[in-house]
Amino acid sequence: MTAADTTTAAPRAVAARPRARHRVRPATVGRYAILVLMLVLLAGPLLWQLSLALKGPGDDLYAVPPQLLPADPTLDNFAGVIDRIPVLRFVLNSVVVAALVVGGNIVLATLAGFALGRLRWRLRPVATAVFVAALLVPLEAIIIAQFLLVRSANLTDTLLGVALPMLVAPLNVLLMRNAFLGIPDELEEAAVIDGANVWQRFRRICLPQVKGVVSVVAIFAFVGAWNDFLWPLVVLSSENSYTLTVGLNYLRGTFYDDPRLIAAGTIVALVPVIVFFAALQRYFMRGLEQGGIKG
Amino acid sequence: MSTVTTTSQTPRARSAPSPQGRRRTRHWSQPRWYVPYLFAGGALALVLVMTLFPFLNTLALSFTDATMLKGGQFVGLDNFRALLDDARFTTALLNSTLYVVCVVPFMVLLPLVLATLAAGRGRLLGFFRTAYYLPVVMGAVASGLVWTSLLESRGLVNSLLSWLHVVGAPVPFLTDRWLLLVSAMIVTVWMGMGYYMVIYLAALANIDPALYDAAAVDGAGPVRQFRSVTMPGVRNTMALIAMFSSVAAFRVFSEVYILTGGTGGPGGSVTTMTMLIQREGTGLQAQTGYAGAISLVMFVVLAALLVLQLVVQNRQGKN
Numbered sequence: 001m002t003a004a005d006t007t008t009a010a011p012r013a014v015a016a017r018p019r020a021r022h023r024v025r026p027a028t029v030g031r032y033a034i035l036v037l038m039l040v041l042l043a044g045p046l047l048w049q050l051s052l053a054l055k056g057p058g059d060d061l062y063a064v065p066p067q068l069l070p071a072d073p074t075l076d077n078f079a080g081v082i083d084r085i086p087v088l089r090f091v092l093n094s095v096v097v098a099a100l101v102v103g104g105n106i107v108l109a110t111l112a113g114f115a116l117g118r119l120r121w122r123l124r125p126v127a128t129a130v131f132v133a134a135l136l137v138p139l140e141a142i143i144i145a146q147f148l149l150v151r152s153a154n155l156t157d158t159l160l161g162v163a164l165p166m167l168v169a170p171l172n173v174l175l176m177r178n179a180f181l182g183i184p185d186e187l188e189e190a191a192v193i194d195g196a197n198v199w200q201r202f203r204r205i206c207l208p209q210v211k212g213v214v215s216v217v218a219i220f221a222f223v224g225a226w227n228d229f230l231w232p233l234v235v236l237s238s239e240n241s242y243t244l245t246v247g248l249n250y251l252r253g254t255f256y257d258d259p260r261l262i263a264a265g266t267i268v269a270l271v272p273v274i275v276f277f278a279a280l281q282r283y284f285m286r287g288l289e290q291g292g293i294k295g
Numbered sequence: 296m297s298t299v300t301t302t303s304q305t306p307r308a309r310s311a312p313s314p315q316g317r318r319r320t321r322h323w324s325q326p327r328w329y330v331p332y333l334f335a336g337g338a339l340a341l342v343l344v345m346t347l348f349p350f351l352n353t354l355a356l357s358f359t360d361a362t363m364l365k366g367g368q369f370v371g372l373d374n375f376r377a378l379l380d381d382a383r384f385t386t387a388l389l390n391s392t393l394y395v396v397c398v399v400p401f402m403v404l405l406p407l408v409l410a411t412l413a414a415g416r417g418r419l420l421g422f423f424r425t426a427y428y429l430p431v432v433m434g435a436v437a438s439g440l441v442w443t444s445l446l447e448s449r450g451l452v453n454s455l456l457s458w459l460h461v462v463g464a465p466v467p468f469l470t471d472r473w474l475l476l477v478s479a480m481i482v483t484v485w486m487g488m489g490y491y492m493v494i495y496l497a498a499l500a501n502i503d504p505a506l507y508d509a510a511a512v513d514g515a516g517p518v519r520q521f522r523s524v525t526m527p528g529v530r531n532t533m534a535l536i537a538m539f540s541s542v543a544a545f546r547v548f549s550e551v552y553i554l555t556g557g558t559g560g561p562g563g564s565v566t567t568m569t570m571l572i573q574r575e576g577t578g579l580q581a582q583t584g585y586a587g588a589i590s591l592v593m594f595v596v597l598a599a600l601l602v603l604q605l606v607v608q609n610r611q612g613k614n
Contacts, residue, residue, distance in 0.1 A: 148349075
């Protein structure tokens with residue numbers, strides 16, 4: 001299915017294909033033509049931004065026809081951005097927020113998912129309904145009331161204030177609940193016979209069974225927190241506490257006249273998340289397939 | 296054995312000679328009553344405080360004249376009456392609605408075509424799929440910035456267009472009201488392609504390959520196969536994506552905010568619902584009561600969208 005499977009499956013497919021067939025069908029040509037066109041459209045803009053970031057003062061940014069390869073390549077733009085705007089501070093702030101959100105979602109959603117999926121208690125249906133109801137509330141529609149709440153807790157302009165509403169997403173709780181529900185009862189019964197208590201059953205028996213879903217929750221919590229814009233924009237007011245997205249918006253206003261610096265800032269902001277994606281690429285694909293849609 | 300009065304159903308658990316089982320008269324999966332609350336309590340408390348309470352508070356706010364600096368008085372439906380006369384509100388409602396109408400068809404169809412073409416084994420196809428996913432990972436702010444530089448009056452798109460002599464003067468992508476809206480929609484679709492493609496890939500894997508073989512035997516070409524085998528095969532996924540992408544489109548914020556530089560376009564004419572809430576409800580001059588009313592309208596529209604989709608889906612399911 002995904003790129004992950006291809007390495008194991010490809011040799012067999014190649015071996016099975018008769019070597020004599022060299023004639024390329026027009027449909028195949030058309031297919032790859034469209035795939036390449038889409039590659040240019042979807043990945044091209046990022047490549048152009050990278051080229052823009054590397055262009056030096058000797059390059060004509062507005063040359064017609066446009067030049068992809070810089071004639072006067074330089075890293076000065078990166079130095080310029082880092083020098084004039086605390087980009088690295090923004091990166092650090094985003095890392096702190098993302099760490100809080102990922103940690104919060106892993107711990108809280110897993111514990112709650114276990115209680116909803118594997119424990120019997122009187123208020124369980126009510127608690128499940130609470131999470132489903134919360135899932136249906138769009139964050140944009142409650143952002144003012146959330147801000148008033150964070151302000152009354154004196155958490156405006158703090159990173160904790162940014163992380164707080166995202167600390168546990170109802171969808172993640174329900175994903176974990178479904179994962180825990182899917183574990184066969186026999187596994188847990190066997191542990192009970194061995195005298196395991198609830199915590200041991202959670203930690204030793206059930207948790208290892210749902211590791212895949214936990215990694216999906218972690219990845220999407222990270223990307224969600226990293227790319228969140230509206231809420232940090234509302235909560236943060238001083239430059240030192242800006243997260244990357246708010247900082248990028250600020251960058252745009254500051255370097256309005258120099259696209260090279262904006263491009264360099266964008267690339268700096270994208271490096272961490274693209275490295276993260278490259279490293280965990282197969283989990284991204286698998287996660288979407290397993291977990292269905294994450295809004 | 297007779298002294299043990301467990302409520303357990305399984306014979307294995309009943310015969311279990313665990314000391315705990317003998318002492319307590321509880322089912323094996325029922326620890327002390329408060330234990331589930333220890334597990335679920337944190338998440339439950341956070342969701343109640345950070346999501347459901349703010350929702351009720353928004354509801355309450357929308358019937359008051361509260362501002363950021365003082366709590367308000369109950370004013371009945373005044374805020375909602377004021378909304379109807381507020382041109383900024385009608386503009387935002389129009390823009391967000393247009394966003395749904397224009398973006399959703401592309402979100403449902405294009406990623407499906409893309410998934411059909413990119414499905415299959417091989418390193419090359421895997422590379423294509425990964426590359427298509429890049430815009431999703433980039434996020435709306437970085438994507439918005441990249442596209443801002445592409446669509447500027449002297450940006451790449453205009454350079455290409457004038458080089459190819461398609462246009463004489465630069466196209467005002469970022470200054471004209473309608474072109475701005477279209478540009479933002481393009482960014483949204485651009486970011487959604489890879490995301491929905493991956494979901495379609497999972498659905499495509501469930502279609503029986505024999506159906507394609509049968510269609511090929513009957514002389515169906517690639518286009519006919521797509522219409523007669525692929526599309527019916529992923530109908531449920533299409534409905535699901537229609538639902539999610541329409542909700543996401545109505546909530547749009549970041550792309551439009553970045554492309555308009557936070558201004559909402561010429562005279563605020565490209566403001567969306569979320570942008571209006573952000574504008575009216577934050578800052579020292581904020582009319583929180585009024586912003587609450589806008590939020591409530593937004594919530595009602597989104598709920599209506601969900602119900603509409605469910606009804607349509609149910610009707611399709613019955614036929």
